[in-house]
Amino acid sequence: MRKRPVLLVAAATAAVLGVGAAVVGAAVVFGGLYDVASTTQHWQPTYALVETAMRQSVRLRARDIAEPPLADEAMALRGAGCFRDKCQQCHGAPGVAQDDIGKSMQPLPGPLVDARLHWRPRELYWLTRHGIRMSGMPAWEFRLREQELWELVAFMQRLPDLNAPQYADWMRRAPPAPACGGELPAATAAAAPPDLARGRMALHQHACSACHIIPGVTGARVHVGPRLDGIGSRRTIAGTLPNTPENMARWIMHTQQVKPGTAMPQLGVGEREAREMGLPRDLEVRRLRTARRASCGRRPRWPAGRGGARRAPPTCARPEGAGRAWRGDGGPARWRR
Ligand code: HEC
Ligand code: HEC
Numbered sequence: 001m002r003k004r005p006v007l008l009v010a011a012a013t014a015a016v017l018g019v020g021a022a023v024v025g026a027a028v029v030f031g032g033l034y035d036v037a038s039t040t041q042h043w044q045p046t047y048a049l050v051e052t053a054m055r056q057s058v059r060l061r062a063r064d065i066a067e068p069p070l071a072d073e074a075m076a077l078r079g080a081g082c083f084r085d086k087c088q089q090c091h092g093a094p095g096v097a098q099d100d101i102g103k104s105m106q107p108l109p110g111p112l113v114d115a116r117l118h119w120r121p122r123e124l125y126w127l128t129r130h131g132i133r134m135s136g137m138p139a140w141e142f143r144l145r146e147q148e149l150w151e152l153v154a155f156m157q158r159l160p161d162l163n164a165p166q167y168a169d170w171m172r173r174a175p176p177a178p179a180c181g182g183e184l185p186a187a188t189a190a191a192a193p194p195d196l197a198r199g200r201m202a203l204h205q206h207a208c209s210a211c212h213i214i215p216g217v218t219g220a221r222v223h224v225g226p227r228l229d230g231i232g233s234r235r236t237i238a239g240t241l242p243n244t245p246e247n248m249a250r251w252i253m254h255t256q257q258v259k260p261g262t263a264m265p266q267l268g269v270g271e272r273e274a275r276e277m278g279l280p281r282d283l284e285v286r287r288l289r290t291a292r293r294a295s296c297g298r299r300p301r302w303p304a305g306r307g308g309a310r311r312a313p314p315t316c317a318r319p320e321g322a323g324r325a326w327r328g329d330g331g332p333a334r335w336r337r
Contacts, residue, residue, distance in 0.1 A: 038106040062126035070154040079155030080170045081179025095164025105136045116160050124153045142205040148180040199276030206267045232284025249274040
């Protein structure tokens with residue numbers, strides 16, 4: 001009998017506290033009370049908490065990665081060149097300050113001279129490959145080859161032992177810029193099976209979602225480029241190429257050749273990524289065809305990837321969203337129904 005009121009009071013208290021917390025949270029968010037300036041520092045406890053969460057997250061995710069041998073001097077030397085080209089600007093090096101970007105970020109990218117003491121090689125590999133979300137540490141998975149990632153790790157094993165003149169000497173012997181990166185050879189690109197999840201990641205990692213709203217890719221509500229939902233129902237890509245998987249890859253890799261002067265920049269996308277970025281489009285095309293077939297009652301003859309919208313039997317009902325075409329003439333966004 002006495003248990004009931006106690007439970008009730010506890011439940012009521014929890015509810016009141018929960019509502020209170022929600023109200024305070026809403027005030028902070030919608031009232032703009034949280035200061036997002038990079039010039040304001042985190043509180044020390046916040047910093048410590050975030051740091052610990054990051055450390056544990058990396059440990060957990062890197063624990064099963066097999067480490068290759070890293071002692072080879074030539075390997076570390078190639079990593080040194082890559083470090084100078086891709087990392088020094090933010091992290092600095094013995095006797096070398098970081099560039100302006102690296103000096104004014106929040107959190108500050110620390111010098112990596114002591115990274116070997118805090119992280120195992122496989123963790124350094126994981127950090128470099130995947131980056132650190134909400135910190136400004138970029139992911140290098142789509143910029144560097146597997147081998148180059150491990151070369152960087154090999155160099156980071158040497159870094160704590162180098163003083164400024166020794167570092168300068170390593171830089172003299174390291175390969176000249178660009179020491180790493182560049183496009184994947186086509187053979188490797190063709191060998192790998194296309195992967196939708198990787199395609200979505202590539203759409204983000206090549207900054208596509210900075211300009212386009214893309215289904216399945218988190219991003220801001222941007223309107224710099226046309227929305228890419230509905231791309232499966234458009235007859236042309238950027239108003240110039242028939243909408244086929246091959247042309248999609250061609251457009252993504254060579255925008256400026258396909259349509260000189262277009263506002264969409266060429267983003268250095270390799271062949272494999274370009275094919276994978278096209279997968280959401282292929283899915284949408286397939287979905288629309290199925291919907292159309294269902295609404296038609298009979299199977300329209302659409303040869304795969306031939307921009308078949310025009311060949312479909314005219315009696316078919318239009319599936320939802322079909323027929324919306326982007327007039328990609330580089331002018332302001334216009335839709336035609
Ligand atoms: C645009 C700036 C930038 C560039 C370029 C950059 N980083 Fe970072 N890096 C960061 C930031 C910011 C952090 C997070 C610092 C923190 O959370 O304390 C970080 C953290 C790290 C860490 C974890 C360090 C630690 O001990 O906490 C490693 C390892 C690292 N970076 C490696 C690299 C490597 C290797 C490269 C070059 C391939 C590189 N970074 C290029 C900004 C950068
Ligand atoms: C700086 C902004 C910007 C970035 C980054 C960008 N795009 Fe675009 N994109 C545009 C603009 C602007 C157009 C319209 C170009 C035109 O029609 O001439 C466009 C057009 C397109 C089209 C044709 C759309 C249609 O309706 O015909 C596709 C597909 C596309 N972009 C995919 C991508 C992919 C994939 C990436 C990443 C590799 C990317 N874009 C990165 C601005 C951008």
